[in-house]
Amino acid sequence: MDQKEIIRIEGLTKRFSGKNGDVVALEGIDLSINQGEIFGIIGLSGAGKSTLVRCMNLLERPTEGRVFVDGQELSALTEKQLRQARRGIGMIFQQFNLLMQSTAIENICFPLLLSGVNRREAEKRALELLEIVGLSDRRNAYPAQLSGGQKQRIAIARALANEPKVLLCDEATSALDPTTTRSILLLLKEINERLGITIVVITHEMRVVEEICSRVAILDASHVAEMGKVEEIFRRPKTAAARRLLFPGREQRAEAPAFGAKNQRMLRIVFDGMTPFEPVIANMVLVCGAPVNILFANTRAIEGKTVGQMIVQLPEAEDAVSRIEAYLNAQNVHYEEVTDDVL
Amino acid sequence: MMFSKEMLNLFLEGTLETFYMVVMSTLLAYLIGLPLGVLLVVSGEDGIRPMPVLNRTLGVVINLLRSAPFLILLVALTPVTRAILGTSLGSTATIVPLVIGSAPFIARMVESSIKEVDGGVIEAAQSMGASPMQIVLRVMLPEAKPSLTVGAAIAVTTILGYSAMAGFVGGGGLGTIAVNYGVHRYQTDVMLVTLALLVAIVQVFQEVGMHIAARIDKRRR
Structure with missing residues (x-):
C-alpha cells in the first residue's frame, strides 16, 4: 500500500443535544481515504452519513475524535485557518445551493472572489470551468432558468474553482432523475481521472456506489458496519447492514x-x-x-x-x-x- | 372646489416637505435598522455567529421601542430633538422621531427578509471558507434583495403615515396642513386634498417598490 492518505478520521463521535437528551449521530468512526480515489459512504437515511461528510470540512464539529485532511488536523485549527483549509475542500449538495440571484458564471466566480482573486482572473477561470462541465453556452443564465442536472454542473464547477484536492458530494444525485444522475456521475468520474481530485460520495443508492466508487464504507446506526473494495462487498457482504442495502426489501420476502x-x-x-x-x-x-x-x-x-x-x-x-x-x-x-x- | 394660488403653493410646499421628511427619515432609519436587522440574524441561536446576550438585549430594546405608540414617542422625544437640532418644530426636526420610531420596525423587517435566505446557500458559502462578514455582504444581502425591496416599500409608506401624524405637533408637511386647515379651521376641502395627496404618494412608493422587487428577483424565469 503505497497510496497516500488524504483524509483520516480517528475515533469520531458526534452527539447532538436535543430536548429529550443527547442523540448520537456518529460513534467511534475510523476512516481513511486515499488520494485520488472515489470513496463512497452509503447508508439508509438517519445512518449519519450527512453528518459524517460535514465533519470532513468541519461544517459539523465532532464531539470527540480528530479529522485530518491533507495532513492538517482540521479539528485543531483556528477559525481563520479553518476557512483557509476549507478552500482546499470543495463540496456539492443535494439541493445544489446556488446563489439564486446570481448568474451561472457569477456563482462560479463566487469562491474565487472570496479568496481575493480579482474579477478578471476569476471570470477567466470560470469560463474554463464552464467548459469542463459543458455549460459554456449557459454562462449568463440564472439558476432558476437551469435544469436540475445543469444546476449541479454549475455547483460542481463552483466547487472546483479553488482547485481543491478533495470534493465532497452530499447526496449530489438524489434530486436528479436516473439519466441525469448517470451523466453527473460520469462527469465526477472524468474530473477524478483528469484532475486527480479525491471524491467522497455520500449516497443512499447502491447504484451510485457501483457506478463510480472504488471503495465504500457502509454506515449503519451511527457506526461503520463494513468497509472495503466495492466489488468485494458486492461479492461477499459480511454484515446484515450491507445485505440490506444491496438487496433492499429482502427481509420482507419469505425464505428463499x-x-x-x-x-x-x-x-x-x-x-x-x-x-x-x-x-x-x-x-x-x-x-x-x-x-x-x-x-x-x-x-x-x-x-x-x-x-x-x-x-x-x-x-x-x-x-x-x-x-x-x-x-x-x-x-x-x-x-x-x-x-x-x-x- | 377652487383654491387660491397661495393655497396651491401651500399644497406644493407641503408635498415637497413630506417627500423630504420621508426620504431622509427612511434613509437614516435604514442606516440604523439594516445593520441591526443583520445583527439580529447573525447573532441568533442558529446564526452564523451566535451571541445570545447581545441578541436578547437587542430584541428587548427593539420590542420596547416598537411597543410605544408613535404619537407618544413623538411627544416624548421633543427634548431629544431640541437637544440635537435646537428646535422641535418643522420638517427637519420631525426626522429625529421618525428615524427613532421606524428604525426598530425596519430592523425587524430586515431580520425577516434575511431569515428567508436558504440556509443551504449559507452552508455552501461556509464550505468555501467564507467569513461571517463575507456571508453577510456577499450572500445574505444579495440573496434577500427582492424581499428587502418589498420591505423598503412598506417602510416608506409607514414612515409617510407617521410623518402625517407629526402634523399635530408642528411637524411640517402635508400633515400640518391637514391639521391647521382641516382640523382647526374646519376646511374639509383642504383636508380632503391633503388626504388625496397622501394616498397618491403612498400609491407611488408602493407601486414603484413592488415593480423594482419583481424586476430584480431572478428566482422566476
Whole structure:
C-alpha cells in the first residue's frame, strides 16, 4: 500500500443535544481515504452519513475524535485557518445551493472572489470551468432558468474553482432523475481521472456506489458496519447492514426456497440501464436450454432501460453454466459469481 | 372646489416637505435598522455567529421601542430633538422621531427578509471558507434583495403615515396642513386634498417598490 492518505478520521463521535437528551449521530468512526480515489459512504437515511461528510470540512464539529485532511488536523485549527483549509475542500449538495440571484458564471466566480482573486482572473477561470462541465453556452443564465442536472454542473464547477484536492458530494444525485444522475456521475468520474481530485460520495443508492466508487464504507446506526473494495462487498457482504442495502426489501420476502443442493452456484446479474429492455432472463433460459431459479430480483424499467440486479441460482450441469455465461457476455450484461451467503 | 394660488403653493410646499421628511427619515432609519436587522440574524441561536446576550438585549430594546405608540414617542422625544437640532418644530426636526420610531420596525423587517435566505446557500458559502462578514455582504444581502425591496416599500409608506401624524405637533408637511386647515379651521376641502395627496404618494412608493422587487428577483424565469 503505497497510496497516500488524504483524509483520516480517528475515533469520531458526534452527539447532538436535543430536548429529550443527547442523540448520537456518529460513534467511534475510523476512516481513511486515499488520494485520488472515489470513496463512497452509503447508508439508509438517519445512518449519519450527512453528518459524517460535514465533519470532513468541519461544517459539523465532532464531539470527540480528530479529522485530518491533507495532513492538517482540521479539528485543531483556528477559525481563520479553518476557512483557509476549507478552500482546499470543495463540496456539492443535494439541493445544489446556488446563489439564486446570481448568474451561472457569477456563482462560479463566487469562491474565487472570496479568496481575493480579482474579477478578471476569476471570470477567466470560470469560463474554463464552464467548459469542463459543458455549460459554456449557459454562462449568463440564472439558476432558476437551469435544469436540475445543469444546476449541479454549475455547483460542481463552483466547487472546483479553488482547485481543491478533495470534493465532497452530499447526496449530489438524489434530486436528479436516473439519466441525469448517470451523466453527473460520469462527469465526477472524468474530473477524478483528469484532475486527480479525491471524491467522497455520500449516497443512499447502491447504484451510485457501483457506478463510480472504488471503495465504500457502509454506515449503519451511527457506526461503520463494513468497509472495503466495492466489488468485494458486492461479492461477499459480511454484515446484515450491507445485505440490506444491496438487496433492499429482502427481509420482507419469505425464505428463499432451497432448490437443489446447498452448494449450488449463484450469479448476480446487474442491469445498469444500458441494456435495452428485453426479457434477458427468459431469453437466456430459452437459448441456453437450462432453467435457472431466481432468488432475488430488484429491477425497474426506467425510460425503456432496465436498472437493478437479480440473483439466479445456476443449474448443476457445467456445460449449461458455460452456455449461460457465454450468452450474458454476448448480451453485454454485467454479471459475477457470488457465494450463497450474500442472501 | 377652487383654491387660491397661495393655497396651491401651500399644497406644493407641503408635498415637497413630506417627500423630504420621508426620504431622509427612511434613509437614516435604514442606516440604523439594516445593520441591526443583520445583527439580529447573525447573532441568533442558529446564526452564523451566535451571541445570545447581545441578541436578547437587542430584541428587548427593539420590542420596547416598537411597543410605544408613535404619537407618544413623538411627544416624548421633543427634548431629544431640541437637544440635537435646537428646535422641535418643522420638517427637519420631525426626522429625529421618525428615524427613532421606524428604525426598530425596519430592523425587524430586515431580520425577516434575511431569515428567508436558504440556509443551504449559507452552508455552501461556509464550505468555501467564507467569513461571517463575507456571508453577510456577499450572500445574505444579495440573496434577500427582492424581499428587502418589498420591505423598503412598506417602510416608506409607514414612515409617510407617521410623518402625517407629526402634523399635530408642528411637524411640517402635508400633515400640518391637514391639521391647521382641516382640523382647526374646519376646511374639509383642504383636508380632503391633503388626504388625496397622501394616498397618491403612498400609491407611488408602493407601486414603484413592488415593480423594482419583481424586476430584480431572478428566482422566476
